[in-house]
Amino acid sequence: MIRKERIRAGVSLSFLLLLAIFVLLPAGVSAASYEEIKSVTRVAPEAFGADEEVEIVLNIEGEAPLAVGIVEKIPEGFRFPDKDADVSDAAHFEVDREAGMIAFSVLDETEIRYRVIASPAGGKDSFTGEWVDLLVQTPELNEGKERWESVSDPNSILPASGSKSQTGSSTASDSSKAGSEESGSSAPGFGIGIASLGLLICASLFKMKISGGREIGGGRKISGGRK
Numbered sequence: 279m280i281r282k283e284r285i286r287a288g289v290s291l292s293f294l295l296l297l298a299i300f301v302l303l304p305a306g307v308s309a310a311s312y313e314e315i316k317s318v319t320r321v322a323p324e325a326f327g328a329d330e331e332v333e334i335v336l337n338i339e340g341e342a343p344l345a346v347g348i349v350e351k352i353p354e355g356f357r358f359p360d361k362d363a364d365v366s367d368a369a370h371f372e373v374d375r376e377a378g379m380i381a382f383s384v385l386d387e388t389e390i391r392y393r394v395i396a397s398p399a400g401g402k403d404s405f406t407g408e409w410v411d412l413l414v415q416t417p418e419l420n421e422g423k424e425r426w427e428s429v430s431d432p433n434s435i436l437p438a439s440g441s442k443s444q445t446g447s448s449t450a451s452d453s454s455k456a457g458s459e460e461s462g463s464s465a466p467g468f469g470i471g472i473a474s475l476g477l478l479i480c481a482s483l484f485k486m487k488i489s490g491g492r493e494i495g496g497g498r499k500i501s502g503g504r505k
Contacts, residue, residue, distance in 0.1 A: 315340035318348060318409040320431040326396035326403065331359070334405065336382075336390040336429065343413070346384040350407040350429070354378070355397025366392035383412075405431065 321335040338346055352358070358365050358375050365373055368390050370383040382390055397403070407429035414425065 313341055314414055315344060315346055315409075315411040318346065318407075318427070318429045320350075320405060320407065320429050320433075322405060322431065322433055324402065324433050326400050328396065328398050328400035330396045330400065331393055332396060333391055333393050336392075336407075338384060338388045338390070340388065340411075342386045344384070344386060344388075345412040346382075346409055347412050348382040348384060348390065348407060348409045348429070350380050350382075350392070350405060352378045352380070352394050352405055353397070353403035355399065356394050356403065358392075358394055364393065366390070368392070404433065405429075 316339040319337045408426045
């Protein structure tokens with residue numbers, strides 16, 4: 279399993295890269311005017327059919343400019359699609375299929391989507407995840423650990439069998455659409471330079487590249503890049 283210490287250390291190392299973000303910011307947008315990310319919320323079905331492919335939505339509450347690192351752990355028995363292109367349309371992410379984890383480097387976006395395949399048994403399961411606001415991350419590892427927050431999930435406490443909150447799902451869906459529309463107007467200055475930083479930051483979430491793979495805890499490797 280990917281060790282949180284490795285992930286957090288990688289994010290701390292990315293701090294130096296993120297300093298360049300403010301160089302690319304347009305005039306009038308400064309660190310003093312930056313508002314920290316308020317929360318990251320997961321929208322997922324309350325129940326899953328056997329081997330059903332489902333889409334998970336991560337809503338980020340914050341205003342541009344923003345840069346967030348997110349690491350998600352899917353339930354035991356669940357799996358990701360075989361091809362990275364089928365997992366997510368996000369610009370920067372890495373998948374560890376063996377450990378059932380996925381890491382995102384989110385730059386100036388308020389919504390991230392990824393797909394998983396439920397376990398053969400189906401049923402009800404909960405996801406877990408953590409996020410960190412990279413624009414307030416510091417090089418000190420100890421402080422970096424303190425800045426990691428849990429991804430909130432309204433379905434973490436699941437209702438009795440057979441019940442499903444349509445209202446909750448509808449509200450979450452509406453919020454997702456609203457967030458998507460807001461993120462459509464990106465702040466000027468977040469172009470190719472920021473995209474390049476995103477790739478580096480996402481790579482740092484999974485530490486370093488070794489022999490075409492990503493090293494994780496226990497000497498195992500994670501496949502690099504999108505297929």
